[in-house]
Amino acid sequence: MKKIILFLLFSVVVSAQKTQYIELRNSIKDKNHIAKSLTLLDKREDKNIGIVSHRKDPYEVKFEKDDLEKLFSDWFSEDNKIKGSTPYFLMLEDLKVNDIVNGSSASGHLEMKVSTFLKKGDNYYFLKKSTVSKTYRQRDHAYITRIVAAKIGSELATIIKDSYAEPVVDIPLAETDLSNYQKLIIERLPVFKAESFIDGVYKDYKSFAEQKPDKELEVRKNKDGIIKGVKRVDGYDNLGKDVFAIIDNGIAYKKTPTGIIEIEKDNDGIFITASEEELFPEGNTYTITGAAMGGVIGGLVGGIIDVTNSAARKKNAKYFRIGIDPLTGEYILPESFDKYK
Template sequence: MLSVFLSAQKNQFIELRNSIKDKNHTAQSLTLLDRREDKNIGIVSHRKEPFEIKFEKDDLEKLFSDWFLEDNKERGNTQYFLMLEHLKANDIPAERSVTGHLEMKMSTFLKKNNQYYFLKKFNVSKDYPQKDHAYITRAIAAKISSELANIVKDSYSESALNIPISETDLENYEKAIPEQLPVYKTESFTDGVYKDYKSFAEQTPSKELTVKKNKDGVIKGVKRVDGYDNLGRDVFAIIDNGIAYKKTPVSIIEIEKDDEGVFIMASEEELFPQNNTYTISGAAMGGLIGGLVGGIIDATTSAIRRKNAKYFRIGIDKLTGEYILPENFRKSK
């Protein structure tokens, strides 16, 4: 019976057809590092027929290298590496049908002087109900292909974290890199304005921007050091008098630190505002940056803020700066 099942089983191939062209011609190569414990992706059903999700060829390193070379005839000197850490697809039985499910984790690095530098990482966890997809297996294969292409293309323009790791440390990069980042190595924060997470993690504040306060010392936003403050720029964080504040769409919230890393205590409304009382239209006017509201961190406002919302511990990913939402956190609709 097993042999009959295997012979009847069909394949759904992942076709690497999406463009991964490097428009700036800085990339020299793309090498796949397949670090999956189990190389089998899985079996997903379409109209009760089992399809095994597979790449087009078994030699994946050559498959990915050929994909890159096909799209990049003119090349530079930067060696890129795509590490495939996890890739699984399977059926989830439902009452009247079967739902397809995809789990995927990958990261990218560049290589200089025989050392690796982190660029990006990405996780996918997605269900494919039959009612939403005419052909679930094709949808899953297309998703895998598109996400692989997206992370490669995004990596071309990504600025690497300035923490070198060896090839042996790649297996444990999510621990090895943060251990060397200044924001986690030191107890105190360096004052200044941080445009993005990378600069915050490396504790290298902007030389162009500074904190803007009113006469009472209340943070009003940020401004350019040359005095001009008609900015439309957003920022990742502000550190003032050793206290770090995370920029959200409608406020700035103190960044706290513990043994697990850095985090904020925030409500759903502050991270994903939808007609809430904190939203102020035109907040970028008068030198305010995209919702950095004057007085948002004074004692009275903080007390009202704490009273009127449910708060969650929102972790900040040590490599990307993205929010790590708790399981009971639900984005407001």
């Protein structure tokens, strides 16, 4: 009798559970007609996405169709009537949602990790990686389940569209390497292999990782040898130029809104030691999300702090180890670094 009652209760719960579909409606049009196709590589160990509740009603979050490879292929074909010659691949590494209950209120949480590749011959080449970890509170969103599903669709569309114009990391990978792509790429990137850095100005993280400085830019110093910005090699100042990092006398520096901070390297990767105020000063318009999107924050303008004054600098604030993602250059913030979240 107990088994019958439990079965009936389970049936009621299942029948009461509703579904929130992830709609792939955002445009993924390749305006330059480079992409030939888009293939989904679903590497998730658990294919179930999870449940997010609207008020007290549980909704299972799902894609519109079970055949995901066809779903993504059709999405690409609908938006790209004129096709190019390069096959693109979207690898879904993680996708989970769940409820977070706090007293009488509940929030919806999303965890997602996706990466993109293109294929040349028999080899795959890494393009981009996107990681989302976000909580949606009931007081901020009237319909959390729809917000979460919409975020998944928009994030997938964004990384696909961005990937069309993204320069490849020039490290060939076999198909069997894709499940372990990050470790293999890191092992081969010059910035991790080399014992020293190459002097110069680096406009983005990929050029820094490959240790290929910009040939048109150089470090600008004052008469005392203090770094003040960057300039063009032909003598014209280029102070508003966005850059990722500069390397001077073998020492690498990361630009922040308040100055430049030395980039260090150990067995765990590359990182900077910085305070919250240095990365996100009061009154600065840059957000923690903007900083994470590649780590490029403004040009190397005049008035940069004296980097030799690091001893005095460390007496006046609480400092954190801020990792730099080895594939994207984004900041990896510690959990305690939450002032601006």
